[in-house]
Amino acid sequence: MELLTPGTGLIIWQLVIFVGLFFLLSKLAWKPIIASLKEREVSIQDALSTAEKARLEIAALKSDNEKLLKAAREERDRILHEAREASNRMKEEAQADAKKAADKIIDEARAAINIEKQAALREVKEQVALFSLEVAEKLLRKSLADDKAQKELVANYVKDIKVN
Amino acid sequence: MFFSVASAQHEHTQEADEYENGEKPQKEEFNASEVIIHHVVDDHSWHFWSGHSGTLFLPVIVYSSERGIEAFSSGNFYDEHHNLKAEGYNGYKLEHHKVVLANGASTLDLSITKNVAMLFINAIVLILVFTAVAKGYKKNTGKAPSGIQSFFEPVILFVRDEIVKPNIGPHYEKYFPYLLNLFFFILFGNILGLLPGASNMTGNIAVTLVLAVLTFIITNVNGNRSYWSHIFWTPGVPLPLRIVILPVEIIGIFTKPISLTVRLFVAITAGHIVILSLIALTFIFQSYSVGIASSLVALFINLIEILVAGIQAYVFTLFSSLYIGQATAVHEHDDHH
Numbered sequence: 001m002e003l004l005t006p007g008t009g010l011i012i013w014q015l016v017i018f019v020g021l022f023f024l025l026s027k028l029a030w031k032p033i034i035a036s037l038k039e040r041e042v043s044i045q046d047a048l049s050t051a052e053k054a055r056l057e058i059a060a061l062k063s064d065n066e067k068l069l070k071a072a073r074e075e076r077d078r079i080l081h082e083a084r085e086a087s088n089r090m091k092e093e094a095q096a097d098a099k100k101a102a103d104k105i106i107d108e109a110r111a112a113i114n115i116e117k118q119a120a121l122r123e124v125k126e127q128v129a130l131f132s133l134e135v136a137e138k139l140l141r142k143s144l145a146d147d148k149a150q151k152e153l154v155a156n157y158v159k160d161i162k163v164n
Numbered sequence: 165m166f167f168s169v170a171s172a173q174h175e176h177t178q179e180a181d182e183y184e185n186g187e188k189p190q191k192e193e194f195n196a197s198e199v200i201i202h203h204v205v206d207d208h209s210w211h212f213w214s215g216h217s218g219t220l221f222l223p224v225i226v227y228s229s230e231r232g233i234e235a236f237s238s239g240n241f242y243d244e245h246h247n248l249k250a251e252g253y254n255g256y257k258l259e260h261h262k263v264v265l266a267n268g269a270s271t272l273d274l275s276i277t278k279n280v281a282m283l284f285i286n287a288i289v290l291i292l293v294f295t296a297v298a299k300g301y302k303k304n305t306g307k308a309p310s311g312i313q314s315f316f317e318p319v320i321l322f323v324r325d326e327i328v329k330p331n332i333g334p335h336y337e338k339y340f341p342y343l344l345n346l347f348f349f350i351l352f353g354n355i356l357g358l359l360p361g362a363s364n365m366t367g368n369i370a371v372t373l374v375l376a377v378l379t380f381i382i383t384n385v386n387g388n389r390s391y392w393s394h395i396f397w398t399p400g401v402p403l404p405l406r407i408v409i410l411p412v413e414i415i416g417i418f419t420k421p422i423s424l425t426v427r428l429f430v431a432i433t434a435g436h437i438v439i440l441s442l443i444a445l446t447f448i449f450q451s452y453s454v455g456i457a458s459s460l461v462a463l464f465i466n467l468i469e470i471l472v473a474g475i476q477a478y479v480f481t482l483f484s485s486l487y488i489g490q491a492t493a494v495h496e497h498d499d500h501h
Contacts, residue, residue: 002205002260003433006370009273010206013280014374021287022345029294030341033320036301043306 131161196444204364204436206279207261208238212361219246222281226256226263227272238275282365286353294348323347323481331485332492339488342382346375347481354432354473358466366476367432369425376424379484384417387491420487424480431476435469 135157210220221239240253248258257266263273276284293312300313309317328336328343353366365371393399395413398406442462446455 003201004369006368006373007206007262007273007277009275010277010279010368010370011374012274013276014283014371017280017283017287018345018349018374018378021290021349022342025290025294025345026341028291029298030344032298033294033301034337034340034344036305037317037320037324040306 135161194444194447196441196448199444200437200440203440204367204433205261206277206363206368206370208241208258208263208275208277210278210281210361210363222278223276224256224263225274225276227274228265228269230265230269231255233274278363279365279368279371282353282356282363283371286349286356286365289356290348290352293352320344327478327482328485331482331489333489333494335492335494336485339382339386339485342378343481343485343488346379346484347477350375350428350480351473351477354476355470357432357436358469358473364433364436367429367436369429372425372428373421375428375480376421379424379487380417380421382484383420383487383491386488388494390493391491420483424483427483428476428480431472435465435472439465439469 135154138157139154208222208224210222212218212220221237221242223235224238224240225233225235227233234254234256236254238258241248241256241258243249252258252266255266256263256271258264261277263271263275265271293316296311297313297316300309300311304310304313308314323344324336324340327347328340332339350366353371356362357365357367395417396410398409398413401409439462442458442465445458449455
């Protein structure tokens with residue numbers, strides 16, 4: 001039956017036309033189309049992955065910032081703490097120094113006073129001794145002259161001593 | 165010289181073209197099967213309508229060892245009443261739609277028949293459409309598709325992502341241009357074939373045979389070791405069974421292209437025959453009511469045929485991809501079958 005028997009001429013024509021069409025369209029259409037589709041898909045994929053990378057980077061930056069901020073805060077606290085400690089220490093040291101200086105001055109004053117006192121006492125003693133000697137001398141002289149006069153003299157001298 | 169249009173009075177007008185006009189046949193006896201077969205097979209003239217200048221006589225190109233290549237209009241075979249001349253032309257005769265030498269020597273009929281003309285039309289349409297699509301890609305680099313490009317892009321992506329990639333695998337790109345060409349050739353051929361007056365090109369067994377043979381060649385040329393070892397020494401099967409399987413597998417190589425050939429040819433030709441039969445009912449019953457009813461049903465079948473045009477293009481490409489994919493699969497799977 002004619003319907004079922006392939007014609008030789010048509011087979012040849014179909015082979016030539018189909019294969020020719022394949023090579024022509026491959027060059028003119030299929031390859032450029034396939035390449036463009038692929039290129040576009042690659043560029044979309046790239047854009048998506050770039051966006052994702054940027055998102056991650058921003059997140060990393062944010063966490064970095066937070067870390068930095070936290071570190072800065074800690075640093076500030078530490079510095080403040082140290083400053084406070086230092087000031088306290090300095091205050092205490094100053095106080096201690098002042099106290100020490102005051103003590104020293106007091107001690108020195110006390111020592112000076114003692115020395116002066118000793119010196120004064122010694123002088124007093126010397127004066128007393130001198131007076132005693134003078135009194136004794138005068139007494140001795142008066143007693144040698146007049147008894148009554150000697151007694152008056154002694155009284156006078158005693159009055160003098162009292163005055164002194 | 166090649167395309168001479170008939171001016172002859174159309175005599176054997178049983179095949180009054182059902183597509184173009186619903187004229188009553190001039191002769192009383194109406195042989196429906198003859199008309200239908202005439203419409204689905206190849207021919208040397210392209211008949212559009214009855215009467216003057218309704219027939220395009222296509223060029224005959226014929227080769228014989230005796231006379232070499234000769235070319236002339238197929239109109240020379242017909243007399244002025246559009247009847248085949250009994251004496252033939254210039255020593256050639258047209259017998260059963262084949263140009264033969266009158267003395268009986270064998271010839272190679274390379275005529276531009278209706279289907280060859282249709283192949284050229286199909287090829288030209290494909291070239292025009294897809295160069296325009298490719299131009300769109302060049303123009304819209306880095307931009308969204310537009311125009312005809314955006315119409316065909318989903319189809320191309322469908323072929324790639326639903327047909328080719330799943331069946332062939334990651335190395336699909338080598339075969340993708342061929343399969344795209346195959347898909348659109350069949351799709352456009354099927355749809356063009358549905359146009360009134362068009363020839364039943366993708367419903368011709370020679371056309372589908374060539375397509376199937378090309379797939380067969382690509383499959384077997386690219387077949388890898390595991391493909392051939394499955395055929396000649398099926399792994400994982402007891403020895404006696406292997407001897408039984410061997411011929412089955414070898415037959416299997418050839419049944420694939422045969423099934424491809426027959427499936428497309430039958431699907432398209434059957435569709436044409438159904439539509440023509442429905443139209444023929446009108447001429448058999450010669451009744452308005454039958455005419456209206458059969459026209460409505462024919463319209464419905466025509467819509468289904470558009471669907472079939474797409475499905476057959478899909479199926480042919482799908483099976484081609486499947487065969488190529490089976491022959492070129494890289495993984496070893498010798499524990500089953």
